[in-house]
Amino acid sequence: MTGSEVPPSFRLAYVPGVTPAKWVRIWNERLPDVPLTLVAVSATEAFDVLRDGSADAGFVRLPVDGADLSAIPLYTETTVVVIPKDHLVTAADEVSAEDLADEIVLHPLDDTLDWEHRPGRPANERPATTADAVELVAAGVGVLVVPQSLARLHHRRDLTYRPVSDAPVSRVALSWPQDETTDLVEDFIGIVRGRTVNSSRGRRPDPAPASAPAQSKGKRPDTGGAGRKPAAGKTAGKSAGKTAGKPVGKSPRSGFGGARGAKRGKPRRRS
Known part of the structure; x- marks a missing residue:
């Protein structure tokens, strides 16, 4: 190189x-x-x-x-409000922005939500980061509205979150x-985008092996004779299938393997 x-x-x-x-x-x-x-x-x-x-x-x-x-x-992503576990909001499965009207809602400098009208009351100062805002929520200073992935990223045992139905999404x-x-x-x-390696739009499709013979369309692969018609004179298996369940090798009349048309001998007289 x-x-x-x-x-x-x-x-x-x-x-x-x-x-x-x-x-x-x-x-x-x-x-x-x-x-x-x-x-x-x-x-x-x-x-x-x-x-x-x-x-x-x-x-x-x-x-x-x-x-x-x-x-x-x-x-x-779903937008959620991060709150202490003993907060009144935890009684609901979902809240609205109006439900947060009396809360101090923290607005960190790295906030990713595009609010037209922010809910709640603003804090005296904006936290520098979302992580700092989460620490303030744990201290009881206010609540925080963020994408759900950020709530999970900064998870704490003393905090939980609830979806906010009418908040902007990320x-x-x-x-x-x-x-x-x-x-x-x-x-x-x-x-x-979920394309496979051999996708027609992929850049690196795997080439077909040069030694592999091309198969004709509509032609089934050889299965060793399965599905072929039996050749003339080879019907023993088919005939045997018709007598399945019947005794083979004995005549129903003579008890021996003779043909049905054979003559029967005269019975001997008893002396």
């Missing part, structure tokens, strides 16, 4: 709450010679990481920042720079 040659690799960014393990496993199975490196980023810095080349693609939260990035929406997407849609990016797109 010369000095100018660089072995192929793939860098995948992901924001908090996204779990890329499933896709990474498939990548390692299909492209074991191309190492994949995970790059953890915050939701606010994810797009800059893609633009400056620190990652080839990334799992981000929509909307995508700028027209220079491509994106494939993947899934939508959508996760795969994004990459439009001008850098490389072959490796195409490979990863195929994995995320």
